[in-house]
Amino acid sequence: MRLHLCAVGRLRSGPERALIDDYAQRFDRTGRALGLGPLSEHEVEDKKGGGMAAEALLLAKAVPDGALLAVLDERGQVLSSPDFAAQLGRWRDGGRQDVAFVIGGADGIDPSLRGRADFALSFGKMVWPHMLVRVMLAEQLYRAAGILAGSPYHRV
Template structure:
């Protein structure tokens, strides 16, 4: 199952980019044997200033056809790392070829796209900077692959 990150904004060079790249490399390496990955990043920018609706349109175009859509939203479901790993495994076992994790802009994700989502995931009720959400998602994808492979990375 291919994993896509569809996000508003560009993650520039720096510590966040380095962390994302490190975890993505680990995820791709660990997930390969589990039929998880590869990971692809799709960044969009609303250069015309159309707000959430324009961002939602750009994000929707970035999501591969037929992909399961998982929006990152503070109103979404909060999962433990093992529960997240199980969710990925269920999507994969259900025959999903692609899953797209969607991160909106500063104002969040427009209701029209949020309503289309198959799943909403939250890293808690706090609002996180978009750069950190990417890092946290990349790390949790790697942790999920590690859990599913039986590797000792995850400690309960």
């Protein structure tokens, strides 16, 4: 099952980029034997200043046809790492070919796109910077692959 991280904004070199690249590489190595991966990133940018609606159109274009649409949203489900791993496993075992995780810009995800989501995930009640959410998602995907591989999740 291919995974897609679709996000608003370009992440340049720096600590966040290094962390995402590291966790994506770890995920791809661990997930390959489990039928997970690769993890690819799709960055979109609204250069015309159209706001959330324009970002939603760009994000929707970045999502592969037929992919399960999972949005990162403060109103979504709060899952433990083992529960998140189990959810990924269910999607994979259910025959999903692609899952797209969508991260909005500074103002979030337009309701038109959020309403089309198959799944909404929250990293808690706090609001996180969208660039940091990318790092957190990449780490949790790697951790989920480790859990599905039988590694104790606290040691992944």
